Amino acid sequence: MLTLALDIGGTKIAAGLVDPAGALVHKTTCPTPKTDDAEHVWIALRQTIADAVEAAEGAISAVGIGCAGPIDSTAGTVSPINIPAWQEFPLRDRVAGVVLGARVVLAGDAVCMAVGEHWRGAGRRVGFMLGMVVSTGVGGGLVLDGVPYHGRTGNAGHVGHVVVEPHGQLCHCGSHGCVETVAAGPWMTRWALDNGWAGPPDADAAVLAEAAAAGDPVAVRAFHRGATALAAMIASVGAVCDLNCVVIGGGVAKSGRTLFDPLNAALADYTGLSFIRDLRVVPAALGGDAGLIGAAALASSAT
Incomplete structure (x- = not known):
């Protein structure tokens, strides 16, 4: 069946x-x-x-x-x-x-x-993991002690709305400074355009990633800014949930090292606690x- x-x-x-x-x-x-x-x-x-x-x-x-x-x-x-x-x-x-x-x-x-990556993808045999989608938004799901954790209403792991800039941009959810407003593809692209990037007005995160990979300084700053916000959130959730792995998929994650290099560099600055120093951040294996x-x-x- x-x-x-x-x-x-x-x-x-x-x-x-x-x-x-x-x-x-x-x-x-x-x-x-x-x-x-x-x-x-x-x-x-x-x-x-x-x-x-x-x-x-x-x-x-x-x-x-x-x-x-x-x-x-x-x-x-x-x-x-x-x-x-x-x-x-x-x-x-x-x-x-x-x-x-x-x-x-x-x-x-x-x-x-998160469950898919835990069953068949990059999170196999991982006990405590956060699965994330970084795309038009930022979403997350938790697998704790090998079991999906849904929470009281089914919304546990909603990490895109962890606040990383208390006085930041107004988010679609009604809060301010959510990680989504810094690291999601449309938000990164909008920030780059507002800060002097010469990309086309209808550019998406893929175009921004190409510019960053080619060394455009504003595009590089946009990715570093988004990656730093993700790192701060990941370190916080890692400390709360005692994670050992984070798997990231979605359109923005397809940029590869353009995202993961600054993310891992920033993560090293936030994971001061001994039990999260070995927290691994890896790309998703199953794609869409x-x-x-x-x-x-x-x-x-x-x-």
Whole structure:
């Protein structure tokens, strides 16, 4: 039997079929509609689900949903910051009404990413890890003592909203100075453009990374600034949760050494406590498939 896995974010919606060994045997994606109408987003997701169900030929035993948050794991609702059309949207019940007879499990998308990397990726055999997505936003999920940690409402590990600049930029969440406002791709690019970078007005983090790799001083500063914010947050969460590994994926992480070199250099300045000095920060191994694989793992192991 196969597990249907869904990964829903502000940029794209993905559906996949995962076998019991954790192999992704089918995947389909579509852009997340930019709309104020909740039903338009649902229609896009429902079609993506239908495509996967057809490919499965009836062999689906469970459904795992990873969605951008906040979520309410008890009520089965989602209110993603980057999908404003969905506010307390009854996602779990809607999916259950389409995939009849299958167990449906809802979790945060970054929790699913962390579980996927822990099961099949860079976090295998790691006891205490933080999985992170650094992309249009910054998300995180925790695996503690080898077990996914969801917290009271399903939102544990929401590290993108750890405050690193108390008087910093206003974040989409309503707070100020969240690490997301410094290290997420659109925020880094905007900062670079505001500070004299000669990139195109519609540039994204990939273009900024190319400029930084080529030595553009403003682009380099933007990445160093973002990496330093990530390092401060990682050291803080590492101390609180006694972590031994952080796995980072997402579009910004694809910049490779342009991000990881300054991040590790800054991390050395923040990890003064003896028990986090050996905290490792490594790139994700599963790319954009980690969330699907993790969602499937959570659904297939649920009781």
